[in-house]
Structure formats: C-alpha cells, structure tokens
Amino acid sequence: MIVWLILGAAVMGFLRRVDLYDAFSEGAKEGLKSAVRIIPGLAAILTALRILQASGLMEALQRLLVPLAEALGLPGGAAPLLLIRPLSGSASLAVLEDILKRFGPDSVTGLAASAMMGSGETVLYTCAVYLSAAGIRRTRYVIPVSLAGWLAGCAVVGLFFR
Amino acid sequence: MSAALFLMIVCGVIYAACTGRIAAVEQAVLEAGQEAARTAWRLAGGFAFFGGVIGILEKAGAVRGLVRMIRRPLRALFGRDTGQEALEAISLNLSANMLGLGNAATPMGMRAARLLSAEGGGQPSAALCLLLVINATSVQLMPTGVIALRSAAGSAMPAAILWPSLIASAASTGVGVLLCKLLERGGR
Structure with missing residues (x-):
C-alpha cells in the first residue's frame, strides 16, 4: 500500500507541477521535528x-x-x-x-x-x-x-x- | 496527565520499597529516558518519510480534495469555526489512523493539536479533547500487527478477529465521542 501511496504522490505532484524534491524535504523536516517533540x-x-x-x-x-x-x-x-x-x-x-x-x-x-x-x-x-x-x-x-x-x-x- | 504520572510513580516506589525491589526500580528509571530517545530515533525515519509524502500531496492539492469530501461531518464534530488548516491536519490524521499508518498519523495529529489549542487557553479546547479521544480510542480498520502476531503464534485463522475488533473499536470511539459531546456541553 505504501508503494502505491508514494507512486500516487509522485504522479500527482508531477502532473500539478510541484517541485517534488522541495515539497518532500519540507514535509520530511516537519516529520523529523515531530520525532524530537x-x-x-x-x-x-x-x-x-x-x-x-x-x-x-x-x-x-x-x-x-x-x-x-x-x-x-x-x-x-x-x-x-x-x-x-x-x-x-x-x-x-x-x-x-x-x-x-x-x-x-x-x-x-x-x-x-x-x-x-x-x-x-x-x-x-x-x-x-x-x-x-x-x-x-x-x-x-x-x-x-x-x-x-x-x-x-x-x-x-x-x-x-x- | 500529571495526576496519572504522580499516581504511577508514588504507588510504584512505595510498592517497590515494601517488596524490596528498589534496586530494580532504580535500574528501570535510568533506562526509561534512553528508551524514549531510542523510540523517537526509531520513529524518526518513518515520520520523515510520511511527512515528505504528505508534503507532496499537500502541494499537489490532494489534501484539499480529501478535506472537501469530509468537511461536513468534520465541521459537525469539531465545531463550525474550525479553520481550513486544522481541518486538513485532522482529516490526514484520521485517514492515516484508519489505514494503520501510525507514522503518518502522529505528526499530523500533533499539527492538528497545535492548531486546535489556539482556541482553548490553558485548558484544551473541546475540539482538541475530541481529537485526543478519537485518537486514544483507535479507529484502525485493519489490525495488521495483531494478525501478524497471531499467524506467527500458529493460528489457523489469524484474521478471525477482524470484525470483532473493528466493531469493538467503533464502539469505543462512539462511546468516547458521545461522552465528549455530553461533557463539553456541561462546561468544565
């Protein structure tokens, strides 16, 4: 399921012209902060x-x-x-x-x-x-x-x- | 929260003193802090990964779509004046929980909690209480971990608990939400 989730996110982001790397690392940063919190x-x-x-x-x-x-x-x-x-x-x-x-x-x-x-x-x-x-x-x-x-x-x- | 911790610590230490297990308790206390850090470290990778995927979905507008689908029931539950950002975090938290993606649910729940707390002052707002109760009564659709454990223990029907556990968890969340709604009307 997780594979489909990331595939879906990548395809969707690409179609909507999202900067994939930027968006991912921004979200990942928030995730890491949560782990510390x-x-x-x-x-x-x-x-x-x-x-x-x-x-x-x-x-x-x-x-x-x-x-x-x-x-x-x-x-x-x-x-x-x-x-x-x-x-x-x-x-x-x-x-x-x-x-x-x-x-x-x-x-x-x-x-x-x-x-x-x-x-x-x-x-x-x-x-x-x-x-x-x-x-x-x-x-x-x-x-x-x-x-x-x-x-x-x-x-x-x-x-x-x- | 403090009351629960206080009770656990005081009763535990007194009991240990009576049964001569103070040394074991001392050891356990020393390890607890390290265990917390280790747990966070173990979760960090998953949090970061799901945070990243959600970051893409947000920028792509998928989250707004999800919220649009369930806005009405969410507003009915959490109050009419719940902001868009909070609604997004709540719907991500709840859907990740249902799918059993704890590593995606927790950071989103924390974001939602932060956004909802603004309304409450020192006390958690009614909406935040509701979010906590829903999260603390489990809304998982598929208890994959338990099923795996059962099949590892040699069960002939590892998934036999699927419906009972689903119905029970729906009942627990239902009772929790109902009690919240009763209590928030009664003031504090």
Whole structure:
C-alpha cells in the first residue's frame, strides 16, 4: 500500500507541477521535528511505567483485574491487557504474545485478547504526545472518557468471545 | 496527565520499597529516558518519510480534495469555526489512523493539536479533547500487527478477529465521542 501511496504522490505532484524534491524535504523536516517533540512526553510516561513494572505492582494490579474482565464478559486470562493496553503499546504486545503462547491463538482467551489488542490504543502516550505538541498540560475529561471508551470496546469483544 | 504520572510513580516506589525491589526500580528509571530517545530515533525515519509524502500531496492539492469530501461531518464534530488548516491536519490524521499508518498519523495529529489549542487557553479546547479521544480510542480498520502476531503464534485463522475488533473499536470511539459531546456541553 505504501508503494502505491508514494507512486500516487509522485504522479500527482508531477502532473500539478510541484517541485517534488522541495515539497518532500519540507514535509520530511516537519516529520523529523515531530520525532524530537515526542521525546519529553515519552520519557515521562516511560519512567512512570517502568517504575510500575519493575516494582511488581503492575503484575499485582493485573491479577486484581480478573473480576473486572469477567464482569465485562471477557475470559479471565485476558485481564492483563485491560490495564496494559492503554498504558503501553510495546508492553501490551509482549503480554498478548504471552497469552497467545499460554492459551493458544484460537482459544477463546487468545481470540478475545487479540481483538482487545486490535481495538485499543495507547491512551496515555497519545494524550501526552498531542498535548505536549499543543503546549497544554491539563487533560480535562480526556483520560477518563478514553478509558470508558476502551472498556466499552472490551465489553463488545466480550460479546463475541466468551 | 500529571495526576496519572504522580499516581504511577508514588504507588510504584512505595510498592517497590515494601517488596524490596528498589534496586530494580532504580535500574528501570535510568533506562526509561534512553528508551524514549531510542523510540523517537526509531520513529524518526518513518515520520520523515510520511511527512515528505504528505508534503507532496499537500502541494499537489490532494489534501484539499480529501478535506472537501469530509468537511461536513468534520465541521459537525469539531465545531463550525474550525479553520481550513486544522481541518486538513485532522482529516490526514484520521485517514492515516484508519489505514494503520501510525507514522503518518502522529505528526499530523500533533499539527492538528497545535492548531486546535489556539482556541482553548490553558485548558484544551473541546475540539482538541475530541481529537485526543478519537485518537486514544483507535479507529484502525485493519489490525495488521495483531494478525501478524497471531499467524506467527500458529493460528489457523489469524484474521478471525477482524470484525470483532473493528466493531469493538467503533464502539469505543462512539462511546468516547458521545461522552465528549455530553461533557463539553456541561462546561468544565
């Protein structure tokens, strides 16, 4: 798909007489600036997250989440994702991999966990990156609302795989 | 944001002190900053590439065409007085997200956030909150990463989660948008 995207952009730019090299490098410069701008927010989140993981508290919390998972109609084995998916993309991939290995990818637990992974986002990271880009520190109702959305999505997954 | 970080750090450190894992936490903290820089470095190439492609599409007028197609629903969601530039960034952010092109979506989302924040003062504007919630509840049409992981784990039907995950993510975004609309009317 990416190949077609760049081909389309090149053809279109050529037809409209855009200076391709100029336009590309200008856009690439903005992209690079964005990469630098995500570092402060990312560092703050990763620090807090790694503390939570290294202290063992994350694991303890994930065990506590089994009743919540079951209340949402999800298999208990998928409970760790409830907490980790909104917090970290890479950590939740590792958790999913572990679940798939333990329960099997086509078991109810494996299916539910995969669907949860596919229907969620990293709430904290997204908020931190976009807000710091906007130079705003307060989040108003964004985090609770996003988490409510995440739980609603999980409940829908629970309708499919229980 | 600060409250969430505060809670995570304080609870984590206290728990570590109680379970004797302070040394492990110290190590983790030292690595976290480096990890952030490494992640940004890894993303930089993709950001630059997609930034460049989008730069060409913008100059060629393709982005204006995209916005024209979805201007009505966007204005209805984000408010009538959302400027053209912000609309362009929002539509690029949302369409890249749907296609699963995170490396294209993030820089555009950051640009949109910058443009929307001008309206809000110290607090994020209602439109910015909405943009955040939509991005934080996932609108991806094709969870390619998960499907790849499933097939690597030996699944006989790696794509079986496609519809459930699509419907679930639509529900999560729907609930998020609905709650936003309710809360923004209630003031702050």
